Amino acid sequence: xxxxxxxxxRNNPGNLRYSPRNQWRGSTYRSGAFEQFSTMAYGYxxxxxxxxxxxxxxxxxxxxxxxxxxxxxxxxxxxxxxVRFVERxxxxxxxxELRCDKSTLIALASAISHQENGVPxxxxxxxxxxxxx
Numbered sequence: 001x002x003x004x005x006x007x008x009x010r011n012n013p014g015n016l017r018y019s020p021r022n023q024w025r026g027s028t029y030r031s032g033a034f035e036q037f038s039t040m041a042y043g044y045x046x047x048x049x050x051x052x053x054x055x056x057x058x059x060x061x062x063x064x065x066x067x068x069x070x071x072x073x074x075x076x077x078x079x080x081x082x083v084r085f086v087e088r089x090x091x092x093x094x095x096x097e098l099r100c101d102k103s104t105l106i107a108l109a110s111a112i113s114h115q116e117n118g119v120p121x122x123x124x125x126x127x128x129x130x131x132x133x
Contacts, residue, residue, distance in 0.1 A: 004117075005116075005117040005118055005119070006034070007034070007113075007116050007117045008040075008117050008119070010034060010035070010036040010037065010043075011036065011037040011038065011039055011040045011042065011043040012034055012035050012036060012037055012043045012046075013040065013043050013044060013047060013109075013112075013113035013116065013117060013121060013125075014043070014044075014046070014047035014050065014070075014109070014112050014113060014116060015034055015116045015117075016034065016035045016043075016046055016047065016050065017033055017034055017035070018032070018033060018034055018035050022035075022046075024037070024042070024045075024046045025042060025045065025132070026038045026039060026041075026042025026043075026045065026046075026132075027042070027046075040122075040125045040128070040129070041125060041128035041129045041131070041132055042129070042132065043129070044109060044113075044125055044126050044128065044129025044130070045129040045130075045132040045133060046129075047109045047112065047113070047129065048105050048106075048109050048126075048129055048130060048133060049133060051066065051105050051108055051109060051112075052100055052105060052133075054066055054069055054070075055098070055100040056100055061097050061098050061100070062094060062095050062096060062097060062098060063083055063086050063087055063090065063092050063093070063094045063095075063096070063098070063108075064083055064094040064095055066086075066098075066108065067079060067082050067083045067086055068083070070082075070112065082115055085111065085114075085115050086108065086111040086112065086115065089107075089110070089111035089114060089115075090107040090108060090110075090111050091107075092104075092107070092108075102130060105130070106123075106126050106127065106130060109121070109126050109129070110123065110126050113126070
C-alpha cells in the first residue's frame with residue numbers, strides 16, 4: 001500500500017507553511033513547518049483564500065506571477081517547470097490576465113494540489129473548500 005503524500009495526510013493540498021500570523025479556520029497545527037487542517041475542505045479553503053489574496057492584494061494575476069510567488073526559485077523550487085505544469089493543467093497561458101472568480105481559482109487550486117502532491121485533486125473536495133469561503 002502506498003502512503004499518501006504529506007500534504008494530503010495533513011489535509012493541506014497546497015502545502016501551506018505554518019505561520020502564527022495565519023489563524024486558519026479548521027487548522028489543527030501540531031508541529032512541523034506545514035499547516036495541518038481538520039478536513040480537506042479547510043485545506044482547500046486556505047489554498048483558495050491565499051490565491052485570492054495574491055490576486056487581489058498583490059495584483060498577481062497571471063500563472064507566471066502566481067506560481068513564482070507560490071513556489072519561488074529561492075526556495076529551491078523548479079519554478080519554470082511548475083509554471084509549465086499549471087499551464088498544462090489549467091489551459092491558462094503563463095502571461096494571460098486571469099479573473100479572480102470561482103472557476104479560475106478552483107482550476108488553479110486543483111493544479112497546485114496536483115503539482116504539490118503528485119496526484120490529481122478531487123474536484124468535489126476543492127469545491128467544498130470554495131463553499132467555506
